[in-house]
Amino acid sequence: MLVDSHCHLDLIDPSLERVDALLQEAAAVGVGHFLCVSVSLANAPVVRGLAARYENVSASVGVHPNHVDQAEPQVAALAELAADPLIVAVGETGLDYHYGADHIALQQTRFRTHIRAAREVCKPLIVHMRDATDDTLRILDEERASEVGGVMHCFTEDWPTAQRALDLGFHVSFSGIVTFKSAEPIREAARQVPAERLLVETDAPYLAPVPHRGKQNQPAYVRQVADCVAALRGMAPAELDAQVGRNFFALFRTARAPRLIPAQTVASP
Ligand SMILES: [Zn+2]
Numbered sequence: 001m002l003v004d005s006h007c008h009l010d011l012i013d014p015s016l017e018r019v020d021a022l023l024q025e026a027a028a029v030g031v032g033h034f035l036c037v038s039v040s041l042a043n044a045p046v047v048r049g050l051a052a053r054y055e056n057v058s059a060s061v062g063v064h065p066n067h068v069d070q071a072e073p074q075v076a077a078l079a080e081l082a083a084d085p086l087i088v089a090v091g092e093t094g095l096d097y098h099y100g101a102d103h104i105a106l107q108q109t110r111f112r113t114h115i116r117a118a119r120e121v122c123k124p125l126i127v128h129m130r131d132a133t134d135d136t137l138r139i140l141d142e143e144r145a146s147e148v149g150g151v152m153h154c155f156t157e158d159w160p161t162a163q164r165a166l167d168l169g170f171h172v173s174f175s176g177i178v179t180f181k182s183a184e185p186i187r188e189a190a191r192q193v194p195a196e197r198l199l200v201e202t203d204a205p206y207l208a209p210v211p212h213r214g215k216q217n218q219p220a221y222v223r224q225v226a227d228c229v230a231a232l233r234g235m236a237p238a239e240l241d242a243q244v245g246r247n248f249f250a251l252f253r254t255a256r257a258p259r260l261i262p263a264q265t266v267a268s269p
């Protein structure tokens with residue numbers, strides 16, 4: 001079963017009619033589960049509400065590194081929010097020096113706060129890393145993030161950098177960027193990441209894959225991302241779908257996996 005491991009349903013459209021339609025469109029192309037990711041303490045209740053409404057939506061809690069005009073999260077308060085059974089991960093968190101070069105110290109403190117909260121509740125991290133590779137990986141290491149693991153979401157770096165994240169115990173998730181022909185180093189990473197550490201995502205409403213590039217992204221388009229990664233790896237699409245589904249529920253241990261259909265019961269003699 002294909003899973004969109006990172007989307008922002010509430011940022012595509014907060015109306016529930018639209019979310020209903022988005023999930024149905026995704027289901028029609030085989031996408032069975034969605035991780036809706038929080039970007040601020042303000043939108044965290046909305047994200048949690050979607051997980052409460054839809055059995056196949058999971059939620060996270062966290063404050064994005066580029067949100068500067070928020071109440072700053074503290075470890076205890078974040079851990080309390082993250083302990084909620086509907087919350088399967090802490091994030092998104094991380095470092096973004098591309099858009100946030102003027103508040104690097106704040107980002108680093110906030111990142112450490114998220115890692116400490118994740119360790120306190122023993123839930124995995126969703127890590128955003130942009131133009132900040134060395135600091136991101138160093139802080140993950142210093143704060144012993146490998147105790148809980150997590151995912152390097154929307155991975156946009158090369159294979160040697162992916163290896164460093166894998167060495168810290170992290171999964172690697174590819175977004176629509178992998179479909180851009182210019183992204184050869186990312187495509188090489190998508191070929192090389194071990195099958196059991198691979199995830200795919202849309203990061204909708206951002207970064208629509210080819211052939212939807214430039215339009216608003218939506219969870220159904222994870223189909224194009226998955227099929228591109230399958231082709232790069234020489235895998236059948238169905239095989240890749242099954243692999244990323246298994247990986248998702250292995251990493252996000254408290255996400256509600258779809259009920260398995262029981263094997264046919266053998267009548268006792
Ligand atoms: Zn991100």
Ligand SMILES: [Zn+2]
Pocket residue numbers: 006008037092203
């Ligand atoms: Zn995101």
